[in-house]
Amino acid sequence: MPLALLPWPVDVDIRPGALRLDISAPHHALSLARYDVIDGPPEGYRLDIADEGIRIQAASAAGRFYAQRTLLQLIARDDEGFFVPHVAITDAPRFEYRGIMLDVARHFHSVDTIERLVERAADLKFNVLHLHLTDDQAWRLALECRPELADRGSSSSIGGDPGGHFTRDDVQRIVAHAAAHHMIVVPEIDLPGHTHAVSLSHPELTADPVLAPSVLEVVEEFGGGLPRTGEPYTGFAVGFSSLDARAPGLEEVLREVFAEVARLFPGPYLHVGGDEALGTARSDYRAIVDMAVRAVMATGRTPAAWHEAGAADLPADAVFQYWGFLTPSTEHAELARRALERGGRFVLSPADAIYLDMKYDADTRAGLSWANGPTSVRRSYEWDPAGVLEVPEERILGVEAALWTETIVDEATLEHMVFPRIASAAEAAWSRPLGSAERDWESFRARIAGLGLLWERAGIRFARGTEIPWR
Structure with missing residues (x-):
């Protein structure tokens, strides 16, 4: 062994x-x-x-x-x-950026939970914690400049579950704990879509919900009701909300928000989202993303965004986070090509490999399966960053596993979905390319089996699927 x-x-x-x-x-x-x-x-x-x-x-x-x-x-x-x-x-690591993302907007997770996730990710040599702080369902960050965003936008979660938000003291505690484990924290304020929670305190900055057929299909499958301006949204649908590019004062609000976020989070990157803005006209999308990028650059930080922002004018040192499939769709490949032309660097988060909220198999209690069906541990492992997009390896900043929390309601479920697949992302980010010495499935599954007792002693409630010969 x-x-x-x-x-x-x-x-x-x-x-x-x-x-x-x-x-x-x-x-x-x-x-x-x-x-x-x-x-x-x-x-x-x-x-x-x-x-x-x-x-x-x-x-x-x-x-x-x-x-x-x-x-x-x-x-x-x-x-x-x-x-x-x-x-x-x-x-020494293959890539300098080795991240895990936690969505605290769909379901709120406590500082204690985040600290334990940091410790366990650092054990696998991750060095980035990406917090998805805002979405349609909630705004989770208390700001002195705009306290109403969290006061009115954080009361609940998907399904009407309890809400919550992070205070300045909470943020300082998370940042300090991450730093003690050699991790930076990347905060994400998602825009121009995923902004229904903003409408609860600032309806003048947002457009009316766009109820496209895809929204109605999700509501029919998962329930949650239709989104309505001025009411908290607790369903699963995406792509219906947008900031209003012509709203007076929008850029000023974005400057205030990102300036304070930069003061709270000392790392080099501020993430502006940019994904699934399906209810935003193309010209409005570009205008709002440009506003956000200007606000980030005014703080001296590097803007990061999901790869759809390749349609906007991000600076040459921007970071584009790719969340499409291992085999990109034509649309996603084109957006990535545009980002590459602008000189950006890439963080790879292929949804059908290292989206940790995907079901392991059809019988998994939590999770979703939209990313090419369930994601087994083997599928989470058998890919290489250099093979996802036509991007030179020197332009790949790193790899990030993502945990979206539509169905992740507590820490036990979080651990079950994260472990053992987080180890696949760790190895993709740190080790030599797939096919190098010991970088193959049989070696990996045997080594995971050897760590099972350590995880058990640490109290990690990991998924004990039959793919791994646990001992």
């Missing part, structure tokens, strides 16, 4: 023998290591384990942290106690 390492390192040299650890708990092994600073990739490290002891060399605190995560995965136990195999590992 291979070493239970996830994501798989760049270079692993397994040697005969093992080092016995005179410790009472696995985490105590970290204090036994000798640490040295070396030149090298910012997040890279070298880990050597021999009879002489444990040596970690890294160029930064982040590299040291990732070496410690690898060391903890290597610890095993038998009748004689804890031990680690003799091994030499040289490692």
